[in-house]
Amino acid sequence: MVESLTTEYKKSFGKEAIISLVAFANTNGGVVIIGVDDTGQPCGVDIGPETIQRYINEIKIATYPQLIPKVLVEEHEGKQVILFEVGEFPVKPVSYKNRYYRRIHNSNHIMTLEEIVDLQQQSLSISYDAYPSRAALTDLDTTLLTRFMERVNNRGRVSLFEDLNKNMMKLKLIRDGKLTIAANLLFGDPDFTIRIGRFKSEATIIDDVVVTSPLFAAVDETMTSIKKHINLSYSFDGSRERKERWQYPIEALRELVLNAVVHRDYKSPSDIIIKIFDDRIIISNPGKLYGKLQIEDLKRDDYVSSLRNRLLAEMFYLTGDIERYGTGYLRIREYLSGYPEVLISMEEMGEFFKVELHLTTPQLTPQLTPQLTPQLTPQLTMLEYTILNKLASFPAYSNRDLSKELAVGADTVREYISRLKLKGLLIREGGRRYGTWKVTTAGLQLIQKHLIR
DSSP: OOOBTTTEEESSSSSHHHHHHHHHTTTTOOEEEEBOOSOOOOOOOOOTTTTTHHHOOOOOOOEEEEEOEEEEEEEEEEEEEEEEEEOOSOOOOOTTTEEEEETTEEEEEEOOOHHHHHHHHTTOOOGGGBBBHHHHGGSOOOHHHHHHHHHHHHTSSSSSOSSSHHHHHTTSSEEEEEBBHHHHHHSSSOOOOOOEEEEETTTTTEEEEEEEEHOOHHHHHHHHHTTTSSOOOOOOOSSEEEEEEEEHHHHHHHHHHHHHHHHHHHTTTTEEEEEOOOOOOEEEEEEEOOOOHHHHTSTTTTTOOSSOHHHHHHHHHTSSSSSSSTTTTHHHHHHTTOOOTTTEEEEEEEEEEEEHHHHSSSOOOTOOOOOOOOOSOOOOOHHHHHHHHHHOOTTOOOOHHHHHHTTHHHHHHHHHHHHHHHHTTTEEEEEEETEEEOOOOHHHOOOOOOOOH
């Protein structure tokens, strides 16, 4: 007999036995067996007339909500042992003297504040994105909202009204008169980014794009950026129509981007990171798998999804971007079935969930003609172009001047100026206080190219 996710051995009853019961209650339930050593060998325990009741009282006093385990006394190899059994507690988390534990494999681990909050939300079926936001309805992008409502109506999964406010309340994007976090993430200022990098090696980056749009637009913008850096090939099978084939199945990539956006932990300040190499694409998003979901579950066709952000999932379901909850990885495997050269792997690293699509063979099929080659010219976002153009005309502008004129935060201006400098398009002449900006020749050429376009 060995200790496991649901079994713990203790030679005697004490603090550690109660902690194990708490960890079991916060996970999948389990049994603590008193009178057995760590190797699983019975050593026995003395049981007096009040022993069991005294142990139960100690467990009740030390735990909140109070745990009252089932108790059995058994005999193993001629020695008496006590079994304390608890199921998964319905209202979690359970604490031992105001400290919270969970069971991982065969040991107990103290929970972080984030894990405590997540477990409480799961237990009460509360979704983080349903909490009220500080944003107001006037802060939202009305164009995106209109597009969203049209798509929902066209999909037919729910019927909406002409009144925007009523629609928002019906969809629970407004609750108790306040916008939810989901509404702000979808149509307002989400205060998060998706970073997409094209790499030649781990240390050499060719292009870097930052998507800061509301979620409803961010998914499409992210897919557009990804498509710029993967190959599109054509083949002919004798018919008049040519067939196109992307280097990776686009549907699978979109599903992975949607998964990252819908299931990421929005309490984390970290970004979604997408790295594109010659032979692989890696998507990392903040937040490990939610609830009881494990990586092995995602490899099965009957896995049950756990939703960290219920409202976000519901909104993308209503637009048809999500076909059915808990089928994302099933569809990804179906899309990949036509790409035997592409393998998928998943892992949890720290507080991130990472998915990788990896090419096992070079794409050298003779009849296929690549449409795109790696872009060595820096690709700029609209905000980068705007900043570059402004500084070409007004080299004495400060970060505060740019922030005020472009109506963006000072931190955003600093970040984008730093990117332009790293790309060799902008340099600072003189000190911070009295210096001026100089747009390099390469930067001026990009501005001219953009204006001609």
